[in-house]
Amino acid sequence: MSEAMDALEARVYRQLNMMRDLGDRLTGIRVRETSPDGAVTAEVDGNGALVDLVLSTEISKLSPAEFESVVVATAGRAAHLAIVRRGELVQAFNTELAESMPGGESGY
Incomplete structure (x- = not known):
C-alpha cells in the first residue's frame, strides 16, 4: 500500500508543478503588434488586456476616425494573438x- 501512496503522491506533485508552470506561462504572455x-504599436497580456501603447509621429497623418480605427484594429490583432497563444x-x-493520469485519461 505504501508504494501506491508513494505513486499517488508523486503524480500529485507532478500535476501541481504542471499547474504552476502553466500559470507562469500564462502570466508571461505578451504580444506586441x-x-x-x-503609427501604432500595442502590447497586450495573456488576457488580451492592453499593457502598452506606443504612438509614432505617423499618427499626425491620420484623421481622428483613422486614428481610432488603427488603434482598435492593432490592439484587437494583438489581443487575438494573445488569446490564441493562451x-x-x-x-x-x-x-x-x-x-499523466493512470490510463491516460484526465476525467475531464
Whole structure:
C-alpha cells in the first residue's frame, strides 16, 4: 500500500508543478503588434488586456476616425494573438495532464 501512496503522491506533485508552470506561462504572455503604417504599436497580456501603447509621429497623418480605427484594429490583432497563444498553452497542458493520469485519461 505504501508504494501506491508513494505513486499517488508523486503524480500529485507532478500535476501541481504542471499547474504552476502553466500559470507562469500564462502570466508571461505578451504580444506586441504594430499597425501596417507603423503609427501604432500595442502590447497586450495573456488576457488580451492592453499593457502598452506606443504612438509614432505617423499618427499626425491620420484623421481622428483613422486614428481610432488603427488603434482598435492593432490592439484587437494583438489581443487575438494573445488569446490564441493562451489557448495553445491550455491545450498543451490538458494533453500533458491527460497523459499523466493512470490510463491516460484526465476525467475531464
